[in-house]
Amino acid sequence: MNATLSSLPGTSDLVLKGGRVIDPATGTDGILDVAVAAGKITAVGPDLPVPAGATRLDLSGAIVTPGLIDTHAHIYEHVTGDFGLNADLVGVRGGVTTVVDQGGPSALTFGGFKQFIVEPSQSRVLCFISSYLAGGLLGHRYVDLYGPTGINVAAIVKTARQYPDLIKGIEAHAEPGGFSRWGLESLKLGKKAGRELGLPLYVHLGTLWPQKEGSDVNPREIIEQVVPLLDAGDVLAHPFTRYPSGFVGADGAIHPLIFEALAKGVTIDVGRGAHFSFDNARAVIDAGILPTTLGADLHGYNIKYPNGGRWYRGMFTDTDDVVPAEDKADEDAALPFSTPYGLHHAMSELMALGVTLPQVVAMATSNAAKLLRMQDTIGALKPGMDADISVFRILKGEWTLRDSNGKQVIAKQLLHPDSVVRAGKVIGTDSPLLPDLAQLAA
Numbered sequence: 001m002n003a004t005l006s007s008l009p010g011t012s013d014l015v016l017k018g019g020r021v022i023d024p025a026t027g028t029d030g031i032l033d034v035a036v037a038a039g040k041i042t043a044v045g046p047d048l049p050v051p052a053g054a055t056r057l058d059l060s061g062a063i064v065t066p067g068l069i070d071t072h073a074h075i076y077e078h079v080t081g082d083f084g085l086n087a088d089l090v091g092v093r094g095g096v097t098t099v100v101d102q103g104g105p106s107a108l109t110f111g112g113f114k115q116f117i118v119e120p121s122q123s124r125v126l127c128f129i130s131s132y133l134a135g136g137l138l139g140h141r142y143v144d145l146y147g148p149t150g151i152n153v154a155a156i157v158k159t160a161r162q163y164p165d166l167i168k169g170i171e172a173h174a175e176p177g178g179f180s181r182w183g184l185e186s187l188k189l190g191k192k193a194g195r196e197l198g199l200p201l202y203v204h205l206g207t208l209w210p211q212k213e214g215s216d217v218n219p220r221e222i223i224e225q226v227v228p229l230l231d232a233g234d235v236l237a238h239p240f241t242r243y244p245s246g247f248v249g250a251d252g253a254i255h256p257l258i259f260e261a262l263a264k265g266v267t268i269d270v271g272r273g274a275h276f277s278f279d280n281a282r283a284v285i286d287a288g289i290l291p292t293t294l295g296a297d298l299h300g301y302n303i304k305y306p307n308g309g310r311w312y313r314g315m316f317t318d319t320d321d322v323v324p325a326e327d328k329a330d331e332d333a334a335l336p337f338s339t340p341y342g343l344h345h346a347m348s349e350l351m352a353l354g355v356t357l358p359q360v361v362a363m364a365t366s367n368a369a370k371l372l373r374m375q376d377t378i379g380a381l382k383p384g385m386d387a388d389i390s391v392f393r394i395l396k397g398e399w400t401l402r403d404s405n406g407k408q409v410i411a412k413q414l415l416h417p418d419s420v421v422r423a424g425k426v427i428g429t430d431s432p433l434l435p436d437l438a439q440l441a442a
């Protein structure tokens, strides 16, 4: 009798033995083996044979999941200055097999993204293309580049049609700084492109730019105008932001339109970033809202050395020299977060708030694959799927998790990456962006 849950014929070249396999897409959670051949998953089941010549990975005590998908990263290295991190440091070397750049590449700069980021990376690299012709240069620092005159819908549509395997949606903003200048005109153009393409719009909430002098935008008004524009499959991002976003009010109440948005199929991405607030996360989760996906929103401005220096300072162009002091975001100096973090860390933070391991795994695997409309290729451990697999461990103990307000929560467990299988190849996780465990020990 074949006890294998499911299998393809043929000989495996890699077998992951004895880990706890959590695969929300198939409802699997148990001590099982996973077999791989020629870059594809061939079997998932107990006691799978390891053929002569195949690599055996003994993973007892480890968690084995479909390759984790980070739905929000900034990896357009060099072109976006020290904002863009190296894709593989965020990706495979950080325990993540698929990395989605949010709004870095644009219709004008997409060719470079494909040639210099997508192609040389071991990680699977995808993107939500920027609404703006400029793309996310220096993290959108020069606000005047991002008005409606800096958007060309036809250019977005043409580029996205040219690269459907790489461009999975469109990134736009709905935040007080832009709103004070142009209302939602920029976002409406991004949405227009999305409608033409049938692709989702990813909407950044929470302050990004300073407001136009003399304006005083009520972020609730932004939510009231943006929700009616959205369709099923569009994404509201940064629900936990400590900045005024309208998602969570100053009183901790969730804007009632958020529930309407969810009811019509709009999804929510964590977009952890440099503005994560435990208090707001608790308010959202206590209101019964579970994020759909879990982008870590790593970028060069929120990975800082313990001494406060930026990760990439001086590595490329010294962009500090070209940015006038008054244009620098004040958070840059004030940001209390000083240790590296990553997708596993963002998962641990949600678990510290009561979200379960299978739920956070679903956010980073099956739900993310659905957002990318790639659920037939990645995000599940089924025979025939690409062999993108993440292996991580649960470190028990007492860990101090710090949010961007400096608030601390003690966690009893911390997820920490061990290795990945990407396109069938085993890669160890040695990214220097990963958290320093000694610093997190409570």
Ligand SMILES: [Zn+2]
Residues within 6 Å of the ligand: 072, 073, 074, 102, 273, 297
């Ligand atoms: Zn971001």
